[in-house]
Amino acid sequence: MLLIKNGRVIDPASGTDAKLDVLVDGDRIASVGPNLQAPSAEVIDASKWIVAPGFIDIHCHLREPGDESSETIETGARAAARSGFTAVCPMPNTRPVNDNASVTRFIVDRAAQAAAVRVWPIGAVSASSHGESLAEIAAMKQAGIVAVSDDGHPVANAKLMRQALEYCRTLELPVIDHCEDSSLFAGAVMREGANSVRLGLRGMPAATESICVARDVQVAALTGGRLHIAHLSAAESLAHVRQAKANGLPVTCEVTPHHFTLTDEDVTYDSCFKVNPPIASRADREALLEGLADGTVDAIATDHAPHEPARKDVEFDRAPFGMIGFETALALAIDELYHSGRVGLSRHVELFTTGPARVIGKTRRLAEGEPADLSLFSLDHPWTFRSEESASRSRNSPFDNRPFRGAPMMTVVAGRIAFRR
Amino acid sequence: MSDRFRHLLAIEPLTAEQITFLLDQAKPFQQIQRHPLKKLATLRGKSVALAFFEASTRTRISFGTAAMRLGADSMSLQAESSSLKKGESLIDTVHTLEAMKPDCIVIRHAASGAAQFISERVAVPVINAGDGLHEHPTQGLLDALTIRDRRGSLEGLRITILGDILHSRVARSNIHLLSKFGARITLCGPAMWLPRELEQVAPGVRRVFSIDEALEGADVVMALRVQSERLNEPSLPRDEYIRLYQLTGARLARARPEALVLHPGPMIRGLEIEPAVADGPQSCVLEQVTNGIAVRMALLYLLIGGTGGLEDLPNASD
Numbered sequence: 001m002l003l004i005k006n007g008r009v010i011d012p013a014s015g016t017d018a019k020l021d022v023l024v025d026g027d028r029i030a031s032v033g034p035n036l037q038a039p040s041a042e043v044i045d046a047s048k049w050i051v052a053p054g055f056i057d058i059h060c061h062l063r064e065p066g067d068e069s070s071e072t073i074e075t076g077a078r079a080a081a082r083s084g085f086t087a088v089c090p091m092p093n094t095r096p097v098n099d100n101a102s103v104t105r106f107i108v109d110r111a112a113q114a115a116a117v118r119v120w121p122i123g124a125v126s127a128s129s130h131g132e133s134l135a136e137i138a139a140m141k142q143a144g145i146v147a148v149s150d151d152g153h154p155v156a157n158a159k160l161m162r163q164a165l166e167y168c169r170t171l172e173l174p175v176i177d178h179c180e181d182s183s184l185f186a187g188a189v190m191r192e193g194a195n196s197v198r199l200g201l202r203g204m205p206a207a208t209e210s211i212c213v214a215r216d217v218q219v220a221a222l223t224g225g226r227l228h229i230a231h232l233s234a235a236e237s238l239a240h241v242r243q244a245k246a247n248g249l250p251v252t253c254e255v256t257p258h259h260f261t262l263t264d265e266d267v268t269y270d271s272c273f274k275v276n277p278p279i280a281s282r283a284d285r286e287a288l289l290e291g292l293a294d295g296t297v298d299a300i301a302t303d304h305a306p307h308e309p310a311r312k313d314v315e316f317d318r319a320p321f322g323m324i325g326f327e328t329a330l331a332l333a334i335d336e337l338y339h340s341g342r343v344g345l346s347r348h349v350e351l352f353t354t355g356p357a358r359v360i361g362k363t364r365r366l367a368e369g370e371p372a373d374l375s376l377f378s379l380d381h382p383w384t385f386r387s388e389e390s391a392s393r394s395r396n397s398p399f400d401n402r403p404f405r406g407a408p409m410m411t412v413v414a415g416r417i418a419f420r421r
Numbered sequence: 422m423s424d425r426f427r428h429l430l431a432i433e434p435l436t437a438e439q440i441t442f443l444l445d446q447a448k449p450f451q452q453i454q455r456h457p458l459k460k461l462a463t464l465r466g467k468s469v470a471l472a473f474f475e476a477s478t479r480t481r482i483s484f485g486t487a488a489m490r491l492g493a494d495s496m497s498l499q500a501e502s503s504s505l506k507k508g509e510s511l512i513d514t515v516h517t518l519e520a521m522k523p524d525c526i527v528i529r530h531a532a533s534g535a536a537q538f539i540s541e542r543v544a545v546p547v548i549n550a551g552d553g554l555h556e557h558p559t560q561g562l563l564d565a566l567t568i569r570d571r572r573g574s575l576e577g578l579r580i581t582i583l584g585d586i587l588h589s590r591v592a593r594s595n596i597h598l599l600s601k602f603g604a605r606i607t608l609c610g611p612a613m614w615l616p617r618e619l620e621q622v623a624p625g626v627r628r629v630f631s632i633d634e635a636l637e638g639a640d641v642v643m644a645l646r647v648q649s650e651r652l653n654e655p656s657l658p659r660d661e662y663i664r665l666y667q668l669t670g671a672r673l674a675r676a677r678p679e680a681l682v683l684h685p686g687p688m689i690r691g692l693e694i695e696p697a698v699a700d701g702p703q704s705c706v707l708e709q710v711t712n713g714i715a716v717r718m719a720l721l722y723l724l725i726g727g728t729g730g731l732e733d734l735p736n737a738s739d
Contacts, residue, residue: 064689191619192616193618194618194621194622196618197587197616197618197619197621197622198433198554198593198621198622199533199534199555199617200533200534200552200555200590200593201533201534201552201553201555202554267539269534269537271534284691305633310510313510313512313540314510314512315511315529315530315534315535316532316533316538317532317533317553318511318532417434420739
């Protein structure tokens with residue numbers, strides 16, 4: 001038993017924001033209330049902390065099976081727990097691709113053996129994510145997937161997108177699209193702008209993403225399917241999502257911490273800054289912050305994309321896209337959203353909990369009888385992120401040595417302490 | 422002492438004083454080019470690694486000649502013969518090269534930032550001989566030396582650069598360099614090679630899409646090479662380029678009467694430049710080649726010879 005005393009409990013589902021105790025018994029929450037007593041429980045003094053439902057990351061890459069030198073389910077899950085995540089959704093671009101139930105089952109089984117947090121896989125939309133024919137989605141759903149995506153690539157063919165949205169509607173799964181027009185993308189390594197021109201790095205315009213978002217929204221309207229836009233980065237893309245929501249379409253989107261923190265002006269030849277979609281303009285970042293505050297954005301998702309150091313220690317042009325993101329996610333959100341005054345605490349927690357849960361058809365509540373998944377964090381604990389100390393197998397973070405005010409303090413998964421600072 | 426002055430990676434971070442110093446250092450080496458016996462013993466026993474990961478003839482020969490005339494040896498690595506094709510990473514190739522103990526590495530590479538990448542990972546000075554679309558600083562210096570010799574000064578000139586500016590490392594180095602001396606720089610070329618962000622690269626830069634307007638009153642005209650691969654992505658008909666942007670004698674008449682014509686080479690006569698202009702009295706093309714050796718000798722001398730390196734430059738502490 002765990003008795004979490006005197007924490008500021010934030011539960012967006014019920015609107016709770018109060019100093020309360022939380023009693024955990026086994027893998028469930030036994031009670032939430034003032035002055036709880038449990039003589040046999042381990043007592044956690046949370047009087048300086050926020051106590052929130054467990055965070056969900058609906059977009060990450062755990063690299064297992066196939067690229068275990070960059071990450072494994074075990075190391076990735078450990079890194080996730082260090083930022084308050086109690087459940088993570090790995091994208092299917094493993095080797096082999098998670099496009100059939102046997103790969104899904106492998107991931108689920110590995111996670112049950114080795115992962116500190118819950119792992120809810122995402123299956124491929126198309127066989128091998130080649131964008132040609134649908135994968136075995138129903139079988140994967142039975143094996144445990146919570147969504148489908150060909151992440152890393154867009155579903156370029158509009159007809160396939162239509163089929164996926166129609167089919168997945170009956171399976172009650174969201175289709176997550178990595179929106180990108182590949183002809184505009186061709187050869188680019190960062191966002192087009194003054195800095196790409198100065199550095200001589202090939203840039204892609206914001207329209208690379210927003211053209212595809214606009215198409216997807218129209219296909220979603222045609223089908224009534226559940227569309228979710230991954231790692232949305234451009235103001236125009238957000239405008240399309242906002243309009244779709246106003247029209248009552250079941251369209252959602254996520255934003256990554258690196259996109260709401262950095263701008264293309266921060267990009268250097270350090271390949272840690274190379275990510276897809278690329279770090280966007282200052283105006284885009286401003287629009288993302290507004291969308292995070294006003295409810296247009298449903299979730300913060302990390303797009304944690306580990307690459308073993310040797311693969312990133314190359315020329316910018318040759319480096320693979322992606323940065324690790326688990327361990328800095330919460331602290332960046334506290335800095336950029338909460339301390340900046342743009343987002344209140346309840347909304348902040350919503351973006352990590354009920355928001356992402358809703359995208360994948362789940363709920364998240366901090367209440368009696370619910371699974372004991374909890375994220376405890378401080379809004380002022382000072383610390384510095386050092387990528388060499390990361391639990392991930394990879395080091396590709398642009399936030400190495402960044403000091404933070406506010407930190408994850410303890411993560412509880414199914415009643416067990418998965419991380420304690 | 423900031424260690425960025427151990428290398429020459431780009432013009433952008435240099436000050437006008439530092440550039441002037443470099444150009445002044447090149448003067449004695451220019452004179453040597455006119456001697457019957459051109460070889461010095463200054464760098465005898467030193468060696469320069471020429472790491473050319475991208476095809477180049479003139480720049481490689483220019484650096485090799487500069488090293489040779491200073492008495493240094495050079496070792497040459499070319500992309501065709503390198504192990505990169507066998508899958509070796511750039512950093513492994515460079516470490517291998519470094520283990521052969523050169524005193525300086527000159528690098529040409531197709532990736533922007535490659536020279537900086539290497540400079541952060543080796544112990545010897547690195548000279549950027551062109552990195553992707555980024556910079557070609559020794560070209561900027563030799564162009565500046567050529568202009569300064571002819572005009573006496575770099576201050577406040579009107580410079581017009583013609584062609585594919587977006588994909589030109591030569592243009593970037595020249596824009597940074599000349600802007601530091603108060604030049605008014607006009608960029609001219611097809612719109613897809615002339616994004617508006619180019620005006621933010623340095624102060625005093627404007628874009629003009631009409632070549633006649635761009636040449637009006639120019640003191641210096643630089644024509645850039647049009648790379649055939651660029652004409653193919655997205656396709657711009659060759660004849661269309663010639664019709665709108667070729668530097669012809671008739672168009673050059675709009676510039677100042679004594680305006681200089683520069684071209685970094687290799688030059689495609691009849692495409693970006695009319696043969697009569699390339700060979701005409703205003704053309705500095707061959708002087709540029711000779712000055713290239715002088716500038717590169719000066720650099721090698723400063724970086725690996727004598728008492729110190731570029732840290733001896735004035736105002737190097739900023």
